[in-house]
């Protein structure tokens with residue numbers, strides 16, 4: 030895919046750079062091209078770190094980079110500070126007691142920094158704060174980097190550039206740490222994000238931090254507004270939702286790409302289906318899992334099969350081993366997912382070397398043979414985990430067993446296969462569909478958080494957006510607030526939406 034002029038400019042701009050990129054503008058594509066070019070141009074022994082929020086996003090960057098990435102760090106935020114700061118330098122700051130094996134278990138909660146330090150000393154566990162808006166891992170990394178000159182020298186000697194994706198989801202502790210690396214250690218930094226897609230404010234994400242970099246004198250700034258995904262009318266609707274994109278409004282002759290329906294609770298599904306093109310992909314995006322499930326069932330009853338994509342029991346596992354549970358589930362559920370695919374998902378950020386394919390294959394086969402017996406299954410999963418250097422827990426093995434044995438969860442591993450799905454909008458981040466159905470009542474639009482949620486949902490749509498407005502309090506708030514927001518730039522809902 031050819032880079033657009035603005036994408037080209039981002040790739041070519043050296044030094045610290047912040048990119049504010051609206052939905053559908055090709056963030057990952059651009060970042061991958063930039064990393065590839067800058068690795069190629071680098072003639073020192075130093076390497077890069079590409080930091081993302083999820084293992085899946087890190088894997089996507091690895092897959093798309095055609096250059097050899099073995100010596101570079103491509104992984105998640107937490108794994109970066111755990112592997113590069115906490116594990117190697119904790120003893121430097123806290124003493125020899127901390128020269129120990131550490132593993133993460135974010136389901137273990139404490140209230141204070143000191144308690145968390147004791148948990149490491151006594152159990153070797155990196156835990157998290159009970160207050161989910163605070164971030165122990167990054168607070169600890171900050172303490173270490175500020176107090177260990179060896180750590181500072183190590184990071185400066187190793188990295189020539191750090192690339193951070195989805196920066197709007199960083200919390201205050203992460204922001205402080207990354208800006209320390211940039212401002213105090215002078216490691217060049219590239220950040221990309223979109224405050225309009227900040228949907229994790231409830232768990233501490235602090236989009237103001239991202240916006241504040243825009244005002245830093247030591248950063249160059251580029252805004253990406255060309256949406257390659259959505260048709261002009263859907264772009265207009267989403268751009269009018271936020272101050273900084275209002276000026277991108279560009280009127281279209283037809284406004285039939287966004288349909289506003291005001292049906293009753295009894296007939297909404299038939300009204301929606303009369304606007305859906307059955308052979309193009311569509312998604313019903315809802316705030317809650319329950320409403321997504323009920324919605325799928327009502328649409329199916331009314332004539333077009335919608336598959337509800339549930340949250341799986343293993344989805345909330347947050348230990349180091351989480352990736353392995355997912356890989357085992359995929360191996361057992363997806364026909365074409367082989368032992369090689371499992372091996373390709375081993376996070377490379379740790380020190381573990383690639384294990385032998387034949388042993389992994391044999392251990393996976395044993396897991397496959399025991400799927401009818403939870404106890405043997407558990408022992409076989411633990412055997413594979415141990416071989417790969419990971420810990421398991423009985424409650425997590427039970428979640429994996431449930432995920433495998435209850436076939437209603439299986440669709441979650443192959444959501445791409447289905448033409449019409451129903452899913453929460455949180456899970457739809459990063460995805461795109463020809464047609465999207467949203468419910469007005471899921472977004473009151475009375476604060477930025479709700480506006481951002483709505484922005485993410487509507488920008489998943491390529492060519493059709495259907496807004497279902499039932500007659501209830503939240504939906505009426507949505508309509509009133511949407512009108513207020515649009516009128517700030519002199520527009521009415523009717524200018525952009527077909528009633």
Ligand SMILES: Nc1ncnc2c1ncn2[C@@H]1O[C@H](COP(=O)(O)OP(=O)(O)OP(=O)(O)O)[C@@H](O)[C@H]1O
Pocket residue numbers: 030031032033036050051052053054055056057058226256257258458459460488
């Ligand atoms: N230069 C380009 N030319 C044509 N199409 C492009 C270009 N860059 C990206 N695209 C397409 O635009 C769409 C959006 O890209 P991508 O999903 O990477 O965007 P994004 O910025 O990550 O979006 P979001 O933040 O909304 O998830 C994709 O279908 C991608 O193939």
